[in-house]
Amino acid sequence: MLKTIEPASLQLRDGIPYSAAYGDVYHSADGGTGQARHVFLQGCGLPDAWAGRPHFAILETGFGTGLNFLVTWAAWRADPARGARLHFCSVEKHPFRAEDLARLHAQWPAFAGLSAELAAHWPPAVPGFHRLALDGGRVLLTLMFGEAADCLPQLDARIDAFYLDGFAPDRNADLWQPALFAELARLARPGAAAATYTVAGPVRQGLAEAGFVCDKRAGYGRKRHCLVARFRGEREAGRCPPQRVAVVGAGVAGAAVAHALAQRGTEAVVLERTGAPAQGASGNPAAVFRPVISRDDNRATRLTRAAFLHDLRAWRALDGLDWATCGVLHLAKDAEAEARYRVALDAAAPPPDYARWVERDEASALANWPVTAAGVFYPQAGWVVPQSLCAAWLAQGGIALKLNASVARLEAGPAGWRVFDATGAVLADADAVVLANARDVQTLLPDGGWPIHDVRGQITRLPAGSLPWLERVIAREGYCAPGDRPLVGATYEHDDLDLAPRAASDAANLARLESILPGAATGFDPATLDGRAALRATLPDRLPLLGAVDGHAALYVAAGYASRGVVWAGLLGEALADRLCGEPLPLEADLLAAVSPGRFARPLRGR
Numbered sequence: 011m012l013k014t015i016e017p018a019s020l021q022l023r024d025g026i027p028y029s030a031a032y033g034d035v036y037h038s039a040d041g042g043t044g045q046a047r048h049v050f051l052q053g054c055g056l057p058d059a060w061a062g063r064p065h066f067a068i069l070e071t072g073f074g075t076g077l078n079f080l081v082t083w084a085a086w087r088a089d090p091a092r093g094a095r096l097h098f099c100s101v102e103k104h105p106f107r108a109e110d111l112a113r114l115h116a117q118w119p120a121f122a123g124l125s126a127e128l129a130a131h132w133p134p135a136v137p138g139f140h141r142l143a144l145d146g147g148r149v150l151l152t153l154m155f156g157e158a159a160d161c162l163p164q165l166d167a168r169i170d171a172f173y174l175d176g177f178a179p180d181r182n183a184d185l186w187q188p189a190l191f192a193e194l195a196r197l198a199r200p201g202a203a204a205a206t207y208t209v210a211g212p213v214r215q216g217l218a219e220a221g222f223v224c225d226k227r228a229g230y231g232r233k234r235h236c237l238v239a240r241f242r243g244e245r246e247a248g249r250c251p252p253q254r255v256a257v258v259g260a261g262v263a264g265a266a267v268a269h270a271l272a273q274r275g276t277e278a279v280v281l282e283r284t285g286a287p288a289q290g291a292s293g294n295p296a297a298v299f300r301p302v303i304s305r306d307d308n309r310a311t312r313l314t315r316a317a318f319l320h321d322l323r324a325w326r327a328l329d330g331l332d333w334a335t336c337g338v339l340h341l342a343k344d345a346e347a348e349a350r351y352r353v354a355l356d357a358a359a360p361p362p363d364y365a366r367w368v369e370r371d372e373a374s375a376l377a378n379w380p381v382t383a384a385g386v387f388y389p390q391a392g393w394v395v396p397q398s399l400c401a402a403w404l405a406q407g408g409i410a411l412k413l414n415a416s417v418a419r420l421e422a423g424p425a426g427w428r429v430f431d432a433t434g435a436v437l438a439d440a441d442a443v444v445l446a447n448a449r450d451v452q453t454l455l456p457d458g459g460w461p462i463h464d465v466r467g468q469i470t471r472l473p474a475g476s477l478p479w480l481e482r483v484i485a486r487e488g489y490c491a492p493g494d495r496p497l498v499g500a501t502y503e504h505d506d507l508d509l510a511p512r513a514a515s516d517a518a519n520l521a522r523l524e525s526i527l528p529g530a531a532t533g534f535d536p537a538t539l540d541g542r543a544a545l546r547a548t549l550p551d552r553l554p555l556l557g558a559v560d561g562h563a564a565l566y567v568a569a570g571y572a573s574r575g576v577v578w579a580g581l582l583g584e585a586l587a588d589r590l591c592g593e594p595l596p597l598e599a600d601l602l603a604a605v606s607p608g609r610f611a612r613p614l615r616g617r
């Protein structure tokens with residue numbers, strides 16, 4: 011996988027967007043919109059092919075100017091026979107910057123509204139999958155920034171139509187390789203359509219060898235021919251999503267899954283043992299949301315990056331969310347850490363509005379306080395109140411929240427699951443169950459085999475009006491977040507289940523504050539501090555458990571969110587809902603494998 015993404019540079023040749031790097035134009039000189047309609051939509055039998063389908067998935071090679079997407083989105087909106095959701099997955103090695111995309115789109119005023127919505131969600135040029143929920147969540151665009159040869163094997167989807175765009179085979183031979191056609195065959199539903207503007211021999215041969223039956227048809231504009239193809243097999247309708255899912259736990263994990271399911275038309279019954287949502291780890295007064303960087307761009311870094319960027323896009327649509335993108339400044343704890351961060355930042359070379367290096371003077375200016383270290387500044391990161399996040403997610407229509415409903419037992423039946431409390435009363439009947447009850451997943455499923463470890467964490471709220479100059483989150487070995495009652499966190503106390511706040515933990519947090527902002531922690535009367543303790547459910551690899559539980563049909567888990575659950579929950583909720591509903595997944599297959607609930611059993615089986 012690429013570790014950095016080089017954006018496309020916008021150039022025009024005779025008024026047509028042109029790539030000097032590939033020596034090719036982005037669309038026909040006879041008109042981009044006409045070409046998109048003729049070659050790709052008509053070539054794939056659209057809009058007829060999506061009529062009556064609950065969801066329809068298109069895969070495109072080469073997002074380019076995004077014109078094929080805009081034309082498809084507009085056609086989908088205009089079609090009364092469309093299904094509930096359109097998935098559009100598109101791979102792009104050199105995405106345009108948002109401002110260049112906006113300039114390009116200005117020439118197609120008919121799509122101005124759609125283009126503006128796309129621009130508002132457009133991700134920065136960083137590698138990986140980016141899921142954009144557009145049109146109120148009815149159009150899900152999964153942008154895969156990277157090489158097609160790396161990204162396509164990572165896509166977990168069943169595709170109904172392929173738009174084979176991208177620069178011509180003689181200009182971009184790397185794309186049109188046998189491996190591409192093999193991937194199309196892996197992803198294709200039986201009877202899937204494919205369309206492309208080129209009739210080059212190797213393309214026809216590659217498609218034919220992969221199981222597509224090709225046909226030439228009249229080309230667009232000056233082109234004599236273009237190509238349509240159909241994958242072997244009869245077209246199938248696709249799986250129906252479950253009608254009703256019981257979700258155990260109303261913290262961020264459960265609320266996010268319920269929200270994503272309800273958005274897909276599945277009724278979610280959320281069962282929470284306490285009298286209100288977000289009373290466990292998700293009940294902290296504020297949580298920091300931010301990405302991380304690492305030299306090897308490891309899986310935790312990639313998951314956190316994708317989730318953080320997803321939060322930035324998705325949270326804007328939530329009513330009543332209490333959050334701020336005030337920026338997070340992460341100071342190096344010592345010279346060794348500073349060297350490590352510098353190397354990682356050099357390797358990732360992210361856009362500066364995602365992460366940038368700041369020397370000590372600038373760090374002091376950002377902190378409004380003299381600090382003793384340089385560090386990394388994440389301008390769009392910040393804090394969020396997790397209870398407001400849970401409330402916003404649970405407010406989605408189609409969610410039934412049952413409080414004081416403590417799940418004690420699950421029973422599988424021929425038509426799904428029956429969920430009971432300790433008295434034997436039935437709490438819910440459902441087609442599927444999602445266990446989103448943090449460490450307590452082990453109580454309900456003792457044979458899960460998950461080595462969940464409890465890590466107690468206490469945060470400390472300072473008296474009202476403290477640190478009035480603090481405007482951003484400042485982190486070092488811990489963090490402090492601004493607010494009427496600034497928050498300092500957090501302790502890590504292993505295998506300690508005591509939830510009563512402790513003066514010793516508050517004192518440890520004050521020591522953290524002192525290390526972050528020297529001199530700022532003095533003079534606090536311990537009696538004015540307000541501590542809150544909760545448990546982090548943590549796996550040895552610090553990654554969550556997400557997916558189907560092996561050996562139990564229609565049973566899923568979303569737990570073990572450790573120290574980053576507030577950042578991760580939204581994207582993981584989307585991923586699990588897509589898994590349940592049989593829709594394209596928003597995360598790379600290797601990340602899904604890395605969080606799979608079966609991963610701890612595998613080495614044993616291999617022996």
Ligand SMILES: Cc1cc2nc3c(=O)[nH]c(=O)nc-3n(C[C@H](O)[C@H](O)[C@H](O)COP(=O)(O)OP(=O)(O)OC[C@H]3O[C@@H](n4cnc5c(N)ncnc54)[C@H](O)[C@@H]3O)c2cc1C
Pocket residue numbers: 258259260261262263264281282283284287288289290291292293294296297298299415416417418446447448450466467468469499500501543544545546568569570571572573574575576577578
């Ligand atoms: C001190 C501290 C600081 C943190 N700071 C951050 C941060 O800055 N940023 C960040 O991203 N993350 C942070 N985290 C991590 C984050 O808070 C957690 O990962 C996240 O809240 C976990 O959410 P959850 O829904 O899995 O668990 P919880 O919020 O604990 O929710 C689980 C729910 O399941 C319910 N439940 C349990 N058993 C049953 C049952 N049998 N029947 C019905 N309901 C049941 C519980 O009552 C609870 O409501 C922090 C955690 C701690 C402890």
